Amino acid sequence: MDTEKIMRFTLKIWLRLFATALLPGAALAASFTAALDRDTLTLGENATLSLKFSDGQPQATPTPPAVAGLQFQYVGPSSSFSFINGSTSSSITYNYIIAPQRAGEFTIPAFSVVVGGQPLATAPLKLIVSKAGAPSAAAVNSGSEVAFLKLAFPKPKVFLGESAVGRLELYVRDDVSSLNGFQLTSAPTDGFSAGKTVELPNQRRRVQVGNRVYTVIPLAVPLTTVRTGALALGPFTATVVVVLPSQNQGGDPFFRQFFNQGEQRQVQLATETVGVESLPLPEQNKPANFTGAVGDFTMTATAGPTTVTAGDPVTVRVQISGRGSLDGVTLPAQEAWKNFKAYPPTAKLETADQFGFRGTKTFEQIISPLNNDVREIPPLSFSYFDPNDGQYHVLTQPATPLTVKAAGATPLPQIAATKAEEKPAQDILPIKENLGALMQNKIPLVAQPAFLAAQAMPVLAFLGAFIWRKRADNLANNPRLRRQRAVAALVTAGKSDLKKFAAENKPDEFFATLFRLLQEQLGERLDCPATAITENVVEENSILRGAPENLRKDLREQFQLCNQARYAPVRGTAELNSVAAQFEKLLGELQNLKS
């Protein structure tokens, strides 16, 4: 009995195992896990979040949670399927890149999804993001740093609006065989307006730091101060991928030099913070027309034409050249230009260095003398602050002699009317009183199907003319075709005549016309003169000899009728109509005759 129980139990176990092997999917339950590829990282680095579903799949891609300071970017799914010892399993993993925006400790909350009606959840994840810091002097001197960054600013004190080039130096240890992917991840320049960071060409050098040799790659950061006070520059952070010799030094040295590809490593770099004091521009001795230009400048000015009529435009071209933040240099309002109507100037900047700190800014201003009492364009002045000597400077161009002729009668009252209120002050021109034509359709013509379709019309007209020309040329070069058409026209007219003569019972005219039509039609078909066609042609012409007997018989009859009519002309209208009908039938057969 016990043996029988054991046998039954064993059989049950085997049956269950067999069923599990045949129906694996039915037996497995879905699972859901969330994992980070690392739980601590430096600001500037990224982590990868993987949401893995085993033996199941959600309806839609899970949406990452909103975590302040973390930015999620969906990368895509990956899936796997395995069949091991008769057991199958599948999984799908949704991957996200996490880019921290600040340092700190973050908690990524639990994910909850429903898979196949079954609610699943993950555990919350912790992520610690630390700030990248500059390596210590001891670490640098020991040579343990593969690469490091240094930031320098040329002056500890600058004036508001002063421009200077900050220097960022990337030190790379001599055993680094390759360097790529250098990317600034953070460049705080609070209180500065920063330009594009560029590598200084031909300035790489090698230096000894501690007991190692480093290659220094200098980068320039053009900076202009935009506020006063204590400013902090940096810390700049960056990442770079370096290739170091592989740690695996085994094998033959000869082959190693060819096959040792080295070890790639991503290095996080950071500089110290550099403090800069931004000083306000002194109020003492500040010129009245100072507009904020800081640097060291020169000025040239030209004006032309210098012989004009009152109200005519004169172009004043002013060139400010030198060193400083030329982008912010503006032409000051010229109070001395009271007798001129001044239009807003246009400016064009031509830089002489890669940072835009040296160059020439050219202003073009149109002015027009308001009356013919004007004798000169008054002296033009421009002032700037030079941070090197801490002084304001005023550049002045002498007056330009001007010959102004009296204007015509019409403009004078306008000038007189506006003279009192018009100033050469800088402002926009007034509004327009007239609304003008209103436009409703904002779609350009070139994008409107109707306009594009209309352009097909001249093309079709040209094609029509072209085809007509080809047909006309074809006809002119083909005498048989021409004759064919002429005979067709003649026969059409002749058939009408036949009906008319039949109706009027004029047998002589009827048969004369019939005979001529027979001659013309046969002459055209047989390609011989119409006058040469007689009844005999039916028997003599090779083409007609090969024609159907019915046609030949009808032709003979028609010719005989024509001949008989000369001698027995008495015919009635009914008979003539019958002959005309026979002739029309004969014509149809003749026109089908191959010539």
Next chain:
Amino acid sequence: MKYWLAILIAVVCAGKILAADISADFAAANKLYAEGKFVEASSAYEKILSTGAQSPALLFNAGNAEFKTGHLGKAIAAYRQAELLAPRDAELRANLAFVRNQVQGATLRESSWQKWVSTLTLNEGAILTAAFFWAMLGLFAVRQIKPALAPKLRTATRLAVALTVFSGAILGLQAANHFTASVAIVTVADATARSGPFDDAQSVFSARDGAELKVLDRHDDWVQVANNAGKVGWLSRQQVEVLPGA
């Protein structure tokens, strides 16, 4: 027939009534501007523009009102839209140049070829090219119908072909500029361009009110732009007004 005539008359009358209404609104907005009520004038011009009606004068005045209320970007946007309709208006160009000079920081400027092709509107370019094209094919057709006139029409035909090719090339440049070289004009005091189309993406650069930036791409409510230093970033559509190239 009567039915269609009635519809035509109704459409024409409705158009006239609408134009009369807009003229009255325009005059009222001008009055507000003249009284120094620039904010109200700006709203009034905006209201007219929201009906879909446009005219160079309307956009010019709207630009003036925006400038007077301190909105450099909106003023530049209005002037640039007016410039699309009236590119040779000297007053418009003067005001646009003046407002551009008030913008702080670097900003994008049209290249010389863009300035050159934009002296004609896109529609003017299209009509001119179509006229030369029709004249050329008309002359071709006449030469087919009356070959005897071909020697007399030779110079005119060559001229028509040359003008068609030239104006067609200009139209091509204009269309390429209009449809591909879109410009984003910053309309807020300080816009921060970010590394991605997200509010919490890293900042790449900032642009001041009125800065004109080249549009590279669009994504939902974000516009990818490049400044004249070559920096690329994403700005929210709320921070800019996007206009087609000139």
